[in-house]
Each structure stands twice: as structure tokens, then as C-alpha cells.
Amino acid sequence: MADGPIFHPTAFYRDPLAALKWLEAAFGFETTTLVTEPSGRVGYSEMSFNGGVVSINPEFSGEIIGDARMVSPLEIEGRGTQFIRVHLAEGIDAHCERARAAGARITQEPHDEFYGERTYRAMDPEGHVWNFAQPVAAPSLEDMEKASGLKLATSLREAGHG
Amino acid sequence: MADWRAPLMSAVCYVDPKAALKWLEQAFGFEVSMLIEDGEGVLAHSEMRFGNAVVMVGSEWSADHKSPKSIGGKNTQTVHIQIETDLDAHCERARAAGAEIMVEPATQFYGDRTYRCRDPEGHIWTVAQTVETVTREEAEAASGLKITGWV
Numbered sequence: 001m002a003d004g005p006i007f008h009p010t011a012f013y014r015d016p017l018a019a020l021k022w023l024e025a026a027f028g029f030e031t032t033t034l035v036t037e038p039s040g041r042v043g044y045s046e047m048s049f050n051g052g053v054v055s056i057n058p059e060f061s062g063e064i065i066g067d068a069r070m071v072s073p074l075e076i077e078g079r080g081t082q083f084i085r086v087h088l089a090e091g092i093d094a095h096c097e098r099a100r101a102a103g104a105r106i107t108q109e110p111h112d113e114f115y116g117e118r119t120y121r122a123m124d125p126e127g128h129v130w131n132f133a134q135p136v137a138a139p140s141l142e143d144m145e146k147a148s149g150l151k152l153a154t155s156l157r158e159a160g161h162g
Numbered sequence: 163m164a165d166w167r168a169p170l171m172s173a174v175c176y177v178d179p180k181a182a183l184k185w186l187e188q189a190f191g192f193e194v195s196m197l198i199e200d201g202e203g204v205l206a207h208s209e210m211r212f213g214n215a216v217v218m219v220g221s222e223w224s225a226d227h228k229s230p231k232s233i234g235g236k237n238t239q240t241v242h243i244q245i246e247t248d249l250d251a252h253c254e255r256a257r258a259a260g261a262e263i264m265v266e267p268a269t270q271f272y273g274d275r276t277y278r279c280r281d282p283e284g285h286i287w288t289v290a291q292t293v294e295t296v297t298r299e300e301a302e303a304a305s306g307l308k309i310t311g312w313v
Contacts, residue, residue, distance in 0.1 A: 005213045005243060007243060036308040068230075068284065068286055070238075076233055076236055081175055082241070085170070150206055151198070154194075154195060155193070156197065
């Protein structure tokens, strides 16, 4: 376990149990914690992949969050307010084929990016976007600026936004 | 060199990602570790670190990527921040920076002290610190839930 703070992504689903099964089959994630309400409904869950953790939880509304709503992308025409990048050490093309065979919509096929990673994007059955990335080169900041035409900085101060 | 990148990393969409970077620094103590802009100064990509944890902050870069601000406060994903110390002080810092504290700090049946807040564009962040060791049996008895996989 890493020292210090941990960020732990949570994604909301209309049918979290179906999502857990699909994410195991398509991406190779493993369900590690499952909290079930007396009704049999999934209340909370955690999946593990390469040492990272993501929670797959039911949609949620209620007085405790006021007018905010935790919803599946299905509720808002397939849009999402966050997405998740997943680091792969190797085998990204085979990983993509496994996801495709399980029914993932591949919105971006595997390809090499200027920042030294091979990536692909997959949309799951409820519309969450997963961006898989595998390092394939180690370009310097200068190499990346030259290849992309973009300006790169490692702090707000360096970028002139002090 | 050890790769400090998390195996799973959230990318959070904002109408104004540059304002979000400044706010997240002030409210939560995150630090910008990567900022990529085009020739006009429009943010293309950014990453913030909090200790060894990393989160990406981006724009509404496609029709499918929206800030909660643009869609009536809805969230399809959230980021849970697990910290080791000073949960209440973290909350006060966020409040002072203008976070809307939706749920005040409280100790939960599973042994974590947590609070929940909303940032200026409507993203919801939960922050937690483990303060008590609770067994699975104790948590099940306190909550009426069935828990699998808790060692």
C-alpha cells in the first residue's frame, strides 16, 4: 500500500452487480469487497486491478447530498463527469481484444501517443469511459513539446499562472 | 525508478479547468505536477498530486465529457480521498476555500471518520481517515449489511 493519501475512484451504475461481472470478464478486474443490503441490492463494492482500487456503487440520491445526484451515464444520455485511466504494464492490444469480445464499445483503437504511451478507450455497457495506457517510450518534455506543438509545464508557477 | 502513478486514476471534467487547478490547490492542498496548454493557453491536459496520489483535471473536451455544472449537478463518478491525519483540519481548509460541506465530519460504523463536500463546479469529493479498527462482524452488526471480502 502506498504511503500518504490515496485517491480512490468511484463509478455509479444502475445495475452494479451486472457491472461487477462485466468488468471482471472484459477488463480482468477482481471484486474484493461486496456489501449487500438485506434486500439483496449491492450497497457498496470494491474491485482491484494491478494494485489499484475502484468502487462500483449504485446510483444515489437523498437528503444527505441535497440536490446533487450520483447517476449512471445511462441517466444523462451517455455523458460522464469523470473517467478513469488504467495503467497497464504490458499486453494492451490483447487487453483491448478481450474487452471488445466482452462487448465493450472501443471508442478509440490502440495507438501510440506523443507522450510515450500506447492507449485505447473503451465504453462499458452503462457508458462509463475507461482509458487504458501502457508506457512504450520515455520522451523528454522537449520531445513531447516538439511532437505535439503544445506547451508543457510541471507547476502553475512555471506555466506563468503563479 | 518507481512509478508513482496510481494503477487507476480519475480524470475530472471542468468548464474552467484552470480555475479548478487553483481551487483544488487552495482547498485540498493538491499541487499541479503537469500542465499542458496549446498556443492560445487553452488547457489540454493536467495532473495534480497529493502526496503520491494523482488526479487528472481536464476540460469538457467532448460532447460526452461534462462538468456537473453543465448537467444540473449530476455526478457519474466521484473521487474518494483517503488521508492519514487531521481529517477535521482538512475539512476546515476546504470550507475556508469555499467548499460546500454537504456532510460534516463524522465517524462511520466501519471505523473511518469522513466528510463530504462539493467543489465550485459541483464535483463531489469524499474525504476519509481511518480512526478505529472495526471487525467485519462489528460492522455487519452495526449496519445490518452483509459484507464479503473484509478481512
